Amino acid sequence: MSLIHETDFGTPKSKADTMVTLTIDGQSITVPEGTSIMRAAMEAGTQIPKLCATDMVDAFGSCRLCLVEIEGRAGTPASCTTPATQGLVVHTQTERLKKLRKGVMELYISDHPLDCLTCAANGDCELQDMAGAVGLRDVRYGYEGENHVFAKSNGEANAAWMPKDESNPYFTYDPSKCIVCSRCVRACEEVQGTFALTIAGRGFDSRVSPGMSESFLGSECVSCGACVQACPTATLTEKSVIEIGQPEHSVVTTCAYCGVGCAFKAEMRGEEVVRMMPYKDGKANRGHSCVKGRFAWGYTTHKERILKPMIRERIEDPWREVSWDEALGFAAAKFKGIQQKYGRDAVGGITSSRCTNEETYLVQKLIRAGFGNNNVDTCARVCHSPTGYGLSQTFGTSAGTQDFDSVEDTDVVMIIGANPASAHPVFASRLKKRLRQGAKLIVIDPRRTEMVESPHVKAQHLPLMPGTNVAVLTALAHVIVTEGLVNETFVRERCDWSEFEEWAAFVAEPKHSPEATAIMTGVNPKDLREAARTYATGGNGAIYYGLGVTEHSQGSTTVIAIANLAMATGNVGRPGVGVNPLRGQNNVQGSCDMGSFPHELTGYRHIGVDAVREQFEALWNVKLNKEPGLRIPNMFDAAIEGTFMGLYVQGEDILQSDPNTKHVVAALSSMECVIVHDLFLNETANYAHVFLPGSTFLEKDGTFTNAERRIQRVRKVMTPRNGYADWEVTILLAKAMGFEMHYSHPSEIMDEIAALTPTFAGVSYAKLDELGSVQWPCNEKAPEGTPVMHIGGFVRGKGKFIITEYIATDERTGPRYPLLLTTGRILSQYNVGAQTRRTENVVWHAEDRLEIHPHDAEQRGVRDGDWVRLASRAGETTLRALITDRVAPGVVYTTFHHPDTQANVITTDFSDWATNCPEYKVTAVQISPSNGPTDWQKAYDEQARNSRRIAPVVEAAE
């Protein structure tokens, strides 16, 4: 194994179709028009010396190292900013160029420290490489003059010297090593789109400056790492590299955080991760990253990780560390006992959207074939189950229609109930890049999110009242239909015309107009009409949406309404358009694909269909139950009722993440055996009887499927610290239950999935190694996968318009609970925070805060930072207030990353009509000043602490 070196072509790739041929150093090369001479040379295998150029950002032409000579042209132009044109004859190495480059390097080095041996970039420094490349042997100017290098100059303090900025927990900024190439500044602008960095001063005073000479941590910097990646010297360096040294080998793998699915090189020294570097060939991220994937992997070796199996008879007992055999035997005996006593259907399991496809597949197989029932569900239940339902009804596939590259061809982006800047940051960066090129943006969200206004981006914002999505979307459809903006050719050709007509007549009714619905939605009718016109007439229109759409009583209806809009305007079936659910967790799409839902086998085929079920029965050699099983909320109800008594939970913290915590506590307490399979003693484990330690994404092989249906490899870079990868644990548990599964590697599991699932028929580890990734459907018809779906026609045949009547949620405000609470995420934390809270990311977000409008705060006597009591019909908690006009009067907002806040003690058990996806996004609440934690919070904390006790191991006497 060795380090994977990615070629830096110096300037970005040109997308032009016209080709030009030129000669570089006597070699003929043909490139697309618009390619720089530097890139053309690199494609021909000649690396022209460079410092300020890198192919992640546009050419800048400042370092003057990449000079070339062109026959028939005067001077020595920079090869990075000079485009290749037909017939050019270029020389990259002449006596004149050699002299010039040496002179330039000599000047650079005259203001740079010579501590190469002890420098963190030693072995990975482009300045050092270039000094070598140009043959620099001497610096005639000496180091005594004016410089940025030394703290003291001639015994006096050096005003030009600046100390290191170590404020960011993950990287340092050492100004003395800066060559002012501006790569970091441009990466922040062009790649990330945050514009946190600038070059302050002029000439010799030029310095990289976060904001107005702030610290990195104090500036707008979001710690995505793009600047560190771009830096050619040790000026911006990962602290892990400073501590450990340069990596010696690297392995390409997939991030285990959000649904974007960024590809990373895990850069290693032995089994120690030195750093995670975004992989340029990663088709989801194209070489970019966010603070979580790039830096927040410290949880994998956190001291709180549980590495040994544990059991206990009662949840009041302390945990007892035992061998794997004992833990699995104990768990199996309990589950078999429950089945004997209460019936075969009294146990079940939950697969994880954080685990691999192969692991998820095995858990549902264990439940269906080993437990003999279909009580399997996944955490997608509580996030994107309405997406599956809505898109399969209308289009015929339970998945988004596009790849992320599609955004580069989009003219109008409509974001509904999603905040990619926080929850899908790398996609947000790609989107913002397109917006800066002139694409238009519409944001439908109760809150003024970071997407609404960012540098060079201003959206048309429709700030609706939480819970009125369907009314707003139907009003948009009303405008499109009544103003004659429907793409009739598309609808006649691709959709069922009579269903369309019925739908069009429904939305055209005056009661669905923006003016008539404004009283419920709170959206200005003029703005809504404007947004509808923009979407329908602005060119390629693409809708991106998140949990603000799905997590409602009418989640599925909203997804259907979105699909209706896309069909009516002809925005399906080509690059740049489509309906794109932004999936929450890394493998939400995959866990749904893998047959985790109680009613469906892999590839979304109903368990009640004999032909499908029989295929599985033949291969698994077991008779399967044809009835759908319990969904997560149904499991809780059945537990309280006494018919569901045992649960195996892999990699999900249902107690913290599911709504109405008290209800979940009651359900878990009713069960006779709860098996938690996780990295940490999470909140659910407080009510568990068996704890099986889990493995991290760095410790196993497998695949994740991201929001674009892209199947990507997860590769093992270290031995599982707990002893087994999660797929192995499931096999062992199945064996203990008396159900044997034989696999020696996850690739064999994928082969079985491919054999049983038409949309995965062409997927294998060999193909993934060859192509890097594929998007399903991947089969005979599409051997290399399907980037864009529904080209030429819908998967279901004709696109289906369905009427979407707005029905207000029963969760209503009133005199006791006059405000509406909605919940969401923040950039630095991930979901329940089990991983990110165990990293340095807590410096950005150490607690959940309640966002409240100044008007509502003043009425209640709440000041910024005050403790407030947040109460709903379900429960109450306390947290500190953050006064902001991001939220409208009448609406409050919080995140759910911290168990000591437990935002879900507030949320109710109202849920989506079709899928039971909980209504997290609307809860009627009241706010009042408070002195500190509620009694419930104190009791919860005490129970949690008590429950986490681990009995000291007593050595047996000889």
Added chain:
Amino acid sequence: MSSSPDKLVYMANQIGKFFQSQGRDRAVQGISEHIWKFWDPRMRKQIFAHLDAGGAGLDPDVRDALQKLKQA
């Protein structure tokens, strides 16, 4: 929504409300199909028992849909 039949009645009516705007025939068909596809047998058993006991609280379309499903 503490006791089980109440919750199931609520859920069934919620499904009914979505299909209501499609007209009675299609609504009855849609509701019964949805419940067949997504409800675990013990949930169906409970709601049928509730239906047999008079079906208090069930909307008319939902009642018909359940009747149809029960006979299927």
